[in-house]
Amino acid sequence: MYVVRFKDKSLEKRVYDYIQENSEVEIFLGLIGFLRGSGTKDIEYMINDVIPFPNLSLRPQETVIVPQVWYETLTMYIRLKFRKANSIHRPLGCLHSHPGEIPLPTPHDKNFAKALAKDAGNALMVIVGNNNLMYAYRAATDNDMEKIRVHSNYFRVRTRPKKNRL
Numbered sequence: 001m002y003v004v005r006f007k008d009k010s011l012e013k014r015v016y017d018y019i020q021e022n023s024e025v026e027i028f029l030g031l032i033g034f035l036r037g038s039g040t041k042d043i044e045y046m047i048n049d050v051i052p053f054p055n056l057s058l059r060p061q062e063t064v065i066v067p068q069v070w071y072e073t074l075t076m077y078i079r080l081k082f083r084k085a086n087s088i089h090r091p092l093g094c095l096h097s098h099p100g101e102i103p104l105p106t107p108h109d110k111n112f113a114k115a116l117a118k119d120a121g122n123a124l125m126v127i128v129g130n131n132n133l134m135y136a137y138r139a140a141t142d143n144d145m146e147k148i149r150v151h152s153n154y155f156r157v158r159t160r161p162k163k164n165r166l
Helices: 009-021 070-082 107-120
Strands: 002-006 028-036 043-053 090-097 123-128 134-139 145-150
Touching: 002 009, 009 043, 028 070, 043 070, 043 090, 070 090, 070 107, 090 107, 107 123, 107 134
Parallel strands: 002 043, 002 145, 090 123
Antiparallel strands: 028 043, 028 090, 123 134, 134 145
């Protein structure tokens, strides 16, 4: 089973505050971290850092468009911050918001996740929606999206997904 966690409460609080401050528009954050666990244990996406990217959409209240180089920017930032080629840190995926909506992936989100999984293998897509409800999805290389658990101190989460595959 897969699960998403923030490395510490202060990082999660900063993300929560950022979303609150920008609640009228869709925001986009690149997620940096590492995978932990294997075998019979939960495999955790451990979010260690985030980088905000500008929303280039002409309708930022309805959709998010990010610079094409966002993934490369995450990779370069990891090399700069962790300063070693064999660091366990990697781009995990993205977090974005759907203001006023349930945090379900749109067709655009699903296409974005498929492209991301092609580049990154297993990729993470976290969506925050109405009333700070947070859902997370694992985009696998088999073009499927699986809803996964989220541990959070600030966001509302559902402990058991109603439907696993999207």
